[in-house]
Amino acid sequence: MGRGEYLIKNLKRHWMLLLMLLPALIYVIVFSYIPMTGIIMAFKKYQYNGGIYFSPWNGLNNFKALFISGKLLQVTRNTLLYNIAFIFFGVVFEMGSAILLNEIIHKMFKKTVQSLMFLPYFISWVVAGAIIYNIFNYERGVFNNIVTSLGGAPFDLYNTPGAWPFVLIFLKLWKQTGYGSVVYLAAITGMDQEMFEAASIDGASAWQKIKYLTIPSLRPTMMILVLLGIGNIFRGDFGLFYQTVKSSALLQPMTDVIDTYVFRLLIDNGNVGVSAAAGLYQSVLCFITIMICNSLVKKANPDYALY
Amino acid sequence: MSAEAISLAEGTIIEKTVISDRTKIKKKKKMSSDQLSVNIIGALLVGIFALICVIPFYLIIVASFTSENSLIRDGYPILPRLSELSLQSYALCLKNPTAILKAYGMTISVTVTGTFLAVLLATMTGYVLSRKDFPWRNQFSFFFFFTTLFNGGLVPWYLMCTRYLNFKNSIVGLILPLMFSVWNMIIAKSFMAGIPAEISESAKIDGANDITIFAKLILPLSKPLIATLSLFSALAYWNDWYNCMLFVTNEDMFTLQYYLQRILGSAEAMRIVAEKSGIALPSIPLEGMKMAMTIIATGPIVLLYPFVQRYFVKGLTIGAVKG
Numbered sequence: 001m002g003r004g005e006y007l008i009k010n011l012k013r014h015w016m017l018l019l020m021l022l023p024a025l026i027y028v029i030v031f032s033y034i035p036m037t038g039i040i041m042a043f044k045k046y047q048y049n050g051g052i053y054f055s056p057w058n059g060l061n062n063f064k065a066l067f068i069s070g071k072l073l074q075v076t077r078n079t080l081l082y083n084i085a086f087i088f089f090g091v092v093f094e095m096g097s098a099i100l101l102n103e104i105i106h107k108m109f110k111k112t113v114q115s116l117m118f119l120p121y122f123i124s125w126v127v128a129g130a131i132i133y134n135i136f137n138y139e140r141g142v143f144n145n146i147v148t149s150l151g152g153a154p155f156d157l158y159n160t161p162g163a164w165p166f167v168l169i170f171l172k173l174w175k176q177t178g179y180g181s182v183v184y185l186a187a188i189t190g191m192d193q194e195m196f197e198a199a200s201i202d203g204a205s206a207w208q209k210i211k212y213l214t215i216p217s218l219r220p221t222m223m224i225l226v227l228l229g230i231g232n233i234f235r236g237d238f239g240l241f242y243q244t245v246k247s248s249a250l251l252q253p254m255t256d257v258i259d260t261y262v263f264r265l266l267i268d269n270g271n272v273g274v275s276a277a278a279g280l281y282q283s284v285l286c287f288i289t290i291m292i293c294n295s296l297v298k299k300a301n302p303d304y305a306l307y
Numbered sequence: 308m309s310a311e312a313i314s315l316a317e318g319t320i321i322e323k324t325v326i327s328d329r330t331k332i333k334k335k336k337k338m339s340s341d342q343l344s345v346n347i348i349g350a351l352l353v354g355i356f357a358l359i360c361v362i363p364f365y366l367i368i369v370a371s372f373t374s375e376n377s378l379i380r381d382g383y384p385i386l387p388r389l390s391e392l393s394l395q396s397y398a399l400c401l402k403n404p405t406a407i408l409k410a411y412g413m414t415i416s417v418t419v420t421g422t423f424l425a426v427l428l429a430t431m432t433g434y435v436l437s438r439k440d441f442p443w444r445n446q447f448s449f450f451f452f453f454t455t456l457f458n459g460g461l462v463p464w465y466l467m468c469t470r471y472l473n474f475k476n477s478i479v480g481l482i483l484p485l486m487f488s489v490w491n492m493i494i495a496k497s498f499m500a501g502i503p504a505e506i507s508e509s510a511k512i513d514g515a516n517d518i519t520i521f522a523k524l525i526l527p528l529s530k531p532l533i534a535t536l537s538l539f540s541a542l543a544y545w546n547d548w549y550n551c552m553l554f555v556t557n558e559d560m561f562t563l564q565y566y567l568q569r570i571l572g573s574a575e576a577m578r579i580v581a582e583k584s585g586i587a588l589p590s591i592p593l594e595g596m597k598m599a600m601t602i603i604a605t606g607p608i609v610l611l612y613p614f615v616q617r618y619f620v621k622g623l624t625i626g627a628v629k630g
Contacts, residue, residue, distance in 0.1 A: 010442050014440075014441055014442065014517075016516055016517040016518055017435045017438060017441050017517050018435075019518075020431050020432070020434070020435050020517065020518065020521065021431075021432060021435045021436075021447060023428055023431070023432075024428055024431070024432040024451070024487055024492070025447075025450075027428070027486065027487045028450070028451060028454050028487070028489075030467070030472075031464065031467070031483075031484070031487075032454035032458060032459075033454070034463075034467060035458065035459035035460075035463035035464045035467050036457065036458065036459040036463070037459070037463075038459045038462065038463020038464075038466065038467065039459050039460065039463065041462055041463055041466070051466070051470055051471075052463060052466055052467075052470075093356075096352075097352075097353050097356060099349075100345075100348075100349035100350075100352055100353050101349070101353055103345045103346060103349045104346060104349050104350055104353070105346060106346075106350070109350060109354075112357075113353050113354060113357040115612070115613075115616065116357040116358075116360050116361050117353070117356060117357050117360050118612065119360055119361060119364065119609065119612075120360050120363075121542075122542060122546075122605075122608055122609050122612065123546065123605055123609075124545075124546030124547075124548060124564045124604075124605075125546075125548075126546075126548050126564045126565075126567050126568045126571070126604070127564075127567070127601055127604065127605050129568075129571065130367065130567070130571055130597060130598070130601040131363040131366075131367060131601075133571070133597070134363070134366055134367055134370060134383050134598065135363065135366065135383075137382075137383070139382065140378060140379070140382035140383050140594065141382065141383060142366055142382070142383045142384075142385055144382070145381075145382045145383065145384075145385060146385065174359065174360060177356070178360065205339075205341040205342075206339075206341045206342045206344075206345040207341060207345065210345070231455070231456065238549070239548075239549065243548075243568070246572075259461075262460065262461050262462075263461065266461060266462055266465060267553075272462060272466075275461065275462050276460060276462035276463065278460075279459070279460020279461050279462050279463075280459075280460055282460060283457055283458055283459065283460050286456075286457070287456055287457045290456055291456075307449070307452060
């Protein structure tokens with residue numbers, strides 16, 4: 001049977017499956033693949049009438065403007081460092097709380113704790129911004145109320161750029177840990193329970209079981225989550241930074257990430273070309289990173305690779 | 308014969324309970340010192356973390372029920388100030404309820420429509436890609452997955468939405484951008500790959516077509532998955548302010564979160580203007596209103612959690628893209 005015949009036979013047999021696939025295909029073509037061709041905007045001088053495809057070429061001027069602005073290094077550094085912290089502490093907190101939750105025998109307590117930990121995942125970054133305001137507002141915030149009632153000097157977060165990494169990392173962990181721990185917890189419940197029983201019979205202590213059984217068995221889950229994080233290591237969590245920091249210029253050296261920078265260029269400044277150049281720079285960085293990391297992981301252990 | 312089967316089943320059940328009782332007794336006896344220490348340390352650590360997770364909500368609720376005078380004079384409360392308890396902030400939020408009701412209506416209709424479409428799209432696509440007899444499933448999987456590895460960035464996407472798809476001030480612009488997520492599709496695919504392939508195969512032999520198999524057989528078996536995906540999608544839609552900020556300028560179409568964002572921002576702006584111009588602050592309870600509005604905007608979605616919680620761990624199986 002020839003290749004063509006085989007294809008037609010398969011098309012005939014599976015046309016309904018293809019039909020079911022069609023909406024999602026159209027979706028990614030319209031919202032992902034066609035916009036991918038729009039990266040040419042980075043090399044164009046945007047004119048409203050010309051749109052994406054008929055605006056005049058601009059060479060590398062957009063990139064020149066981007067590098068001259070001097071901001072690029074700063075936002076790249078911030079994005080990278082924040083994400084490294086998010087990935088590292090994310091793994092520690094999520095895996096840690098999943099393991100501890102699993103050890104807790106008291107069912108009611110376990111369930112309650114888990115539900116409470118999940119609560120922050122349910123709110124929007126707007127609400128998270130309101131929470132930060134409630135706690136750290138200079139005149140009325142809860143934090144300063146406590147500090148001054150203990151005789152300390154009030155602390156102005158919005159004038160202290162250096163404190164923001166701590167606040168933002170904490171906020172991210174606060175919002176994400178409950179969800180992340182469920183992913184690990186699902187992996188733990190899927191483990192072979194006989195393995196643990198056998199270890200107990202052999203006299204392994206609870207700590208030894210965690211160290212030598214639970215943690216190693218969670219490695220595949222961890223690798224997937226870390227690789228996913230690395231794939232987005234040059235993408236800032238826009239909501240986190242935008243809704244908490246707002247548009248304070250004073251704080252930008254410590255809090256500006258590529259995404260907020262691209263957004264400001266496009267929406268506030270209307271600088272389409274330079275913004276597109278920054279976006280392309282970001283996408284290429286992300287793509288290269290994940291390609292390299294995935295192939296390294298694949299070499300070390302194909303089971304852990306993402307694709 | 309059936310009676311026999313029942314008695315047999317009963318027998319095994321009884322046996323099982325006996326065994327589990329025994330192991331329980333064993334466990335209680337065997338709760339050694341190290342196990343106890345793991346339990347105590349674990350309970351303490353996660354307990355503290357859980358407290359940290361709830362305290363901010365508690366603070367906002369307490370502040371929303373405190374009178375504006377007290378908020379201005381003494382700041383946001385840590386413990387409820389019983390003499391200053393007041394519904395003033397809520398009354399002010401609801402004094403002119405049309406804006407809030409409109410925002411609620413908008414958010415609810417976007418959330419319901421969007422969640423329905425998103426779950427349908429994710430499960431349908433996931434099902435096709437989970438069918439082992441579908442010859443191009445790996446190619447298509449990668450076609451979808453690639454969009455998470457590389458994208459054109461914000462600008463081309465934004466121009467696509469505003470210039471070519473006309474999302475400005477349209478409800479479509481609030482629904483479509485969140486309708487398909489490759490991650491939800493992968494979750495659906497991993498879950499459905501766990502449903503025995505024989506179900507699809509035998510139904511096919513009986514003459515059912517793929518859409519019927521999906522709708523009548525596969526979906527009813529996928530309740531945990533549907534619950535999980537519905538929760539994710541509903542959260543994404545309910546908490547969306549980004550698309551509203553990008554596409555909507557018409558105040559009648561503001562979603563709740565964007566409305567809250569504006570309140571938080573404009574209340575602050577009004578105060579700054581008042582302070583700078585030296586005009587006495589208007590007696591509008593701005594501080595309390597922000598907190599009350601935060602509660603109003605968060606409300607219903609949190610109530611959704613208990614209903615889907617029991618499906619959660621089952622529905623959430625993450626797998627790699629391959630295979």
